[in-house]
Each structure stands twice: as structure tokens, then as C-alpha cells.
Amino acid sequence: ATMATKRKPQRWSPLTCITATSLSPSGLIILESNDGEVETLVRTNVELRYDGSEPLPLLTTSSAGVKARWDPRDLNLSCHVTTHRIVLLDEKEVVGGSIPLPLVQTAQPAGGPSFRSPLGSYKIELSTLAWGELSIVFRGGENPSYRRSSEHRDDAYDAIQRALKRKAWHDKERQVMKEALRPSKAIASKKVGVDAIMTQNALRHRENANLADVAFGGTNDRIKKTSSVMKKDKGSKKEDIDAFLREATELIQVIQKYSATIDRERAASLTSSSAGPRNASGKDTAKLAGMMENMGMTSALSEKQSGSVYHKQLARQLVDFLRHNDKLTKAGGMMTLTDVYCLFNRARGTNMISPEDLIKALDLMKELNLGVSKRSFPSGVTVVQDDAFDDEIMAKKLADLASSSSSTGLTKSAIAGITVMDVCRSLKTSALLANEQLLSAEQMGWLCRDSTIEGVRFFPNLFTTGDFSSCSLSPVR
Numbered sequence: 001a002t003m004a005t006k007r008k009p010q011r012w013s014p015l016t017c018i019t020a021t022s023l024s025p026s027g028l029i030i031l032e033s034n035d036g037e038v039e040t041l042v043r044t045n046v047e048l049r050y051d052g053s054e055p056l057p058l059l060t061t062s063s064a065g066v067k068a069r070w071d072p073r074d075l076n077l078s079c080h081v082t083t084h085r086i087v088l089l090d091e092k093e094v095v096g097g098s099i100p101l102p103l104v105q106t107a108q109p110a111g112g113p114s115f116r117s118p119l120g121s122y123k124i125e126l127s128t129l130a131w132g133e134l135s136i137v138f139r140g141g142e143n144p145s146y147r148r149s150s151e152h153r154d155d156a157y158d159a160i161q162r163a164l165k166r167k168a169w170h171d172k173e174r175q176v177m178k179e180a181l182r183p184s185k186a187i188a189s190k191k192v193g194v195d196a197i198m199t200q201n202a203l204r205h206r207e208n209a210n211l212a213d214v215a216f217g218g219t220n221d222r223i224k225k226t227s228s229v230m231k232k233d234k235g236s237k238k239e240d241i242d243a244f245l246r247e248a249t250e251l252i253q254v255i256q257k258y259s260a261t262i263d264r265e266r267a268a269s270l271t272s273s274s275a276g277p278r279n280a281s282g283k284d285t286a287k288l289a290g291m292m293e294n295m296g297m298t299s300a301l302s303e304k305q306s307g308s309v310y311h312k313q314l315a316r317q318l319v320d321f322l323r324h325n326d327k328l329t330k331a332g333g334m335m336t337l338t339d340v341y342c343l344f345n346r347a348r349g350t351n352m353i354s355p356e357d358l359i360k361a362l363d364l365m366k367e368l369n370l371g372v373s374k375r376s377f378p379s380g381v382t383v384v385q386d387d388a389f390d391d392e393i394m395a396k397k398l399a400d401l402a403s404s405s406s407s408t409g410l411t412k413s414a415i416a417g418i419t420v421m422d423v424c425r426s427l428k429t430s431a432l433l434a435n436e437q438l439l440s441a442e443q444m445g446w447l448c449r450d451s452t453i454e455g456v457r458f459f460p461n462l463f464t465t466g467d468f469s470s471c472s473l474s475p476v477r
Helices: 146-166 168-180 183-188 193-216 220-232 237-271 280-294 303-330 337-348 355-368 391-404 420-427 431-443
Strands: 039-050 073-082 085-090 095-100 104-111 122-128 132-138 334-336 372-376 382-386 447-452 455-460
Touching: 039 146, 039 303, 073 146, 104 146, 122 146, 132 146, 303 334, 303 337, 303 355, 303 372, 303 382, 334 337, 334 431, 337 355, 337 382, 355 372, 391 420, 391 431, 391 447, 391 455, 420 431, 431 447, 431 455
Parallel strands: none
Antiparallel strands: 039 073, 039 132, 073 085, 085 095, 104 122, 122 132, 334 382, 372 382, 447 455
16 A cells, blocks of 8 residues: 655635746846846845735635645745835745736835834735735845834835835836837828838837947937936936936837847748858847847846845846856856856946855855855866856766877877867867866766876876777887
8 A cells, every 4th residue: 555645735825815926946036127127236135924804815726636725924024125116925825926017006014013013023004905904024035123114124125115206117118109109100101002111120220329329338418318307406416317217218128129029030041042252241240149149138227226135036036147148167166256246247338246255156056055065176177157057977987088199200190189279179168177078077987087297188098998099009110
């Protein structure tokens, strides 16, 4: 007889009853980039409470049929405020839920010390259209303190109020209306046929080029205008941020259009059977594709915005960045810290991280079980490595590469061995990593070295098999 496995009851709490949230492989929120969503604040160690008398309905029912028990509280969550919603995550169970800001009627700060409760909890009370009264309680982050709880509550409340005031979820509608009033459409509407299409495309390219020119270089008039606006609003940094987000929306639309163009160009090049030299359009597409891959970082929170969870967020961002377009896989499953630091900061743009922040984030990757971790070689070289990377497989590959090498000037073909540069060309990796992998394979017994005045060459370790037939050489006549 087999023992019946005990099924875990389905979780039934406010977190599982609000809108479900999509997460990346590393556990970060997947933002709605098409709608211009931006993450503005993160705070940890919060609670989500439901203040109603009746339990909330579950979004999904358990297929196992195990009855869940209602719990009106969710503990140890992280609270993420974006321009479109309030997201709450349980990082241990990888469960997330969100409260869309269009459904929030009112948000009020509450709690704090009182005559009856000198240490009352600091919280934000939300009145929602879908779930009634909800409360977000702040406990002061990973190192709880009553004073820090007050600061976290105030920071989150300010971020929510700015988002409710700005109503960024209406930007898409405003952009559609603005698109309809563009000069390119107004002028092209007076023409017909191919002439109308060509005129509209030419005007669009001109408008987009002007916008990109202002964004990445800027004309003097626009810079002066921006400077005057900044001076006018000098008293409020928060207003400057909101103004920047409004200005960035149009640029995001242009970037998305170019991204769609790149996808179409790539699809056409794959289906095309013509083989010839790349034309100017193809070169421009490749250059633009490189720019687009280096831009981005939908969430580039600073240490002040992320609070105590900053380095954990940074570790998850790093993993998602290295997984995107298989950057780590294409590099052979291993990258030096210098390469990671330069590529990641290039993608972040101006909000760069320090080498110390990178090291702290890498130290947390193993603890967070993200599938990527830091590794130090005996020589002292430190790399970022995919956990799926197998030293045994790499050593065997290097041994096969050394066995397949042949020398010239001998009457009998013989193994010529491999150098660091041979491995660089074969594996398309840096000389630093190639040298470390050769030394690792030598320590594991797959290779032997031969140090001469010409340099160091690595050969297959024939002492493990005892077959020295490939070493019996005849002198050159």
C-alpha cells in the first residue's frame, strides 16, 4: 500500500485575492512598459490587511480540492509603488498581487502613537472600488524600528499621492490623441496614394529624429527651456521628477516604434534567401539594434528609493539583465566582474552603481537562489557564473580541443597542444577567462602543461590512460 501524500492547502489571504502580478525569473515585477509604467519606491517588512467582515473571493480555486483557511493578514511582504499600481510581494513563496491605482478612491495615512496605544502601527488606509477597505502596515524594513516605520509610511504615502495626482495610466490615451494631431498626419491628409504615405513617413522620421536629438544631445533652445523650467520648480525635486516622467513618455513611444522596426527587419532578413553584402539599411538596423539592447532598465531604483532592500533588488536586476538575450550563455556561462560592471552601468545610463554595490549584490545571489552566483578562482580572479556551468564538461571540451590540435614539420602527425589564444579563438572568450579555465582543467587532471621559451602549451593528460602512442615521434629528415 502506498502512503497518501499530504497536500498543502491553498493560500487564501488578501494577497491572493487582489490582482495577480507577473514576475520575472529572478522575482522582479514585470512592468507594463507599453503603458510607460515606472517603479518609484520599494519598502520591505510590510503587512497587508483586509478590514472587511466577510472574506474576499479567491481569484483561482485549488485543483486538489483542499479547503483553504481565510487569513485577513499577509506578513513580511515588500511594497512596490509604481506610476500605475501598488504591488505587494511575498518573496519567500514567490507570490505577488497588485492594487491598480485607478481603483483606489482614497489613500490616507493612519496609525502612529496615541494615548491608548503609544506604539501604534504606522499604516496607509486604502479605500478601493474592488476590495473595499485595505491597510498597508509598515514595520520599519529589515532592521525594524518604530522611527523607521514612520519614515517608510510617509515615503510610501508621498509616492502614492504623486502617482494618483499624475494619473499616468491616462498617458496612453493622451499619446493617441497627440498622435492624431501630429503635423505629419495633418499634412499627409491633404495628399493621396503613394505620395501621402511617403510624405507621412518622411515627416515622422523628421519628428522622431528631432525628439531623439533633443533627448540624447539637445538643441540649445530646448536646453535653455528645460533649464528655465528646472529653475522655476527648484523648490520641489518631486515636481522635477514628475516633469521628467511626462517628458520621457514621448521618447519611450519613439523607442518602442524603433524596436518594432528592428523586429520586422530581423524577421525579413531570416526569411530572405538573398545572400550578398549588407547594404546601408542593414548596417543602420544593426547599429540601432545594438543601441536598443544597451538601453532600457525598466526599473533603475536608487538606494534611497529602494531602502534596505536595495542590494537584493540590484541582484535580481543583474540576473534578469544577464539572462536577457542570453548574454551570460553567449559568453560561455561566465563573465568577469569588469565586463558585468561596464555592461550593466551602460544599460542603466546615468543611475550607475558603484563597484562596492556590485560586490554586495553578487554576494546575495546565492542566498536568493537566482541561478547565478559569484565564483573566485585560486588565482584570485572573480567571475559571475551560471549555476548550470559544469567545470567537468568544460575541462573535457578543452581536452578534446587539445587532442584535435596537430603540429607540422613531423613525419607523423602529433598533438601540438593549445595555448590561451587558441582557447580564446575557439570559445570566443577573453584571455583572462581562457587562462583560468585551462588552469582549472589542469587541476582536475584533464590537461598537462609544457612551459618553454615560446610560452605555455597545454596537452591532454595521457598519464590517466597510459596510452603514449601519440607521443612516439620520428625526427625530421
